[in-house]
Amino acid sequence: MAGKKLTAEWYQRPDTVALARELLGKVLCTQFDGQTTRAIISETEAYCGAEDKACHAYGNRRTKRTETMFLPGGAAYVYLCYGIHHLFNVVTHAQDVPHAILVRAVQPLEGVEIMLQRRGHTKQSKKLSAGPGTMSQAMGITTAYNATNLQSSSIWIENHGISIPAAQVETTPRIGVDYAGEDAKLPYRFEVQAAIAH
DNA sequence: ATGTCGATTTGCT
DNA sequence: GCAAATCGACATA
Numbered sequence: 001m002a003g004k005k006l007t008a009e010w011y012q013r014p015d016t017v018a019l020a021r022e023l024l025g026k027v028l029c030t031q032f033d034g035q036t037t038r039a040i041i042s043e044t045e046a047y048c049g050a051e052d053k054a055c056h057a058y059g060n061r062r063t064k065r066t067e068t069m070f071l072p073g074g075a076a077y078v079y080l081c082y083g084i085h086h087l088f089n090v091v092t093h094a095q096d097v098p099h100a101i102l103v104r105a106v107q108p109l110e111g112v113e114i115m116l117q118r119r120g121h122t123k124q125s126k127k128l129s130a131g132p133g134t135m136s137q138a139m140g141i142t143t144a145y146n147a148t149n150l151q152s153s154s155i156w157i158e159n160h161g162i163s164i165p166a167a168q169v170e171t172t173p174r175i176g177v178d179y180a181g182e183d184a185k186l187p188y189r190f191e192v193q194a195a196i197a198h
Numbered sequence: 199a200t201g202t203c204g205a206t207t208t209g210c211t
Numbered sequence: 212g213c214a215a216a217t218c219g220a221c222a223t224a
Contacts, residue, residue, distance in 0.1 A: 055205090065221085132206070133207060199223105202223100
């Protein structure tokens with residue numbers, strides 16, 4: 001069941017948009033209180049630091065919240081949105097270059113029972129872990145894990161050798177970033193709509 | 199010190 | 212389809 005853990009070098013590569021595309025089909029894993037869950041990443045968005053108006057760290061804005069994005073690639077950036085939702089991002093690029101990839105949806109692979117319990121659902125459905133807030137809840141990720149290193153034993157990402165054909169990937173503008181002007185139109189969102197075979 | 203608002207989800211009209 | 216929920220970060224004073 002376990003795959004090969006992505007290395008620090010993988011995360012620290014500079015092309016965040018390409019990494020967002022490559023993240024599709026990779027397996028996000030969490031282990032909290034001895035409970036392990038695994039899920040295949042099916043939707044991502046790239047946020048490209050200082051030059052990207054949609055990014056929290058646009059213009060290299062350094063605050064308590066954005067500080068995590070300045071860490072070297074390979075850290076988890078988790079923040080609270082609308083006071084309710086914990087949004088999970090993967091920090092990429094080198095230290096002091098605030099790029100990140102928002103994981104918006106995953107498909108459950110292991111520990112489905114645990115995810116159902118966390119979500120308060122009784123049956124598996126598409127809504128179980130599709131959406132940036134719900135997928136965090138299903139995986140048990142909260143802001144308490146902000147800045148967690150992805151080489152740790154709490155949160156990490158594995159390569160299971162799953163590749164997604166280009167024909168199955170939809171590339172669209174990002175969601176909910178209308179305030180970003182021209183940058184709101186950038187094709188930085190990658191989505192696999194079909195169920196991923198594994 | 200205080201006010202505004204968000205990389206959303208959910209339930210009700 | 213619309214609006215409430217809910218809290219911390221950030222900007223302004």
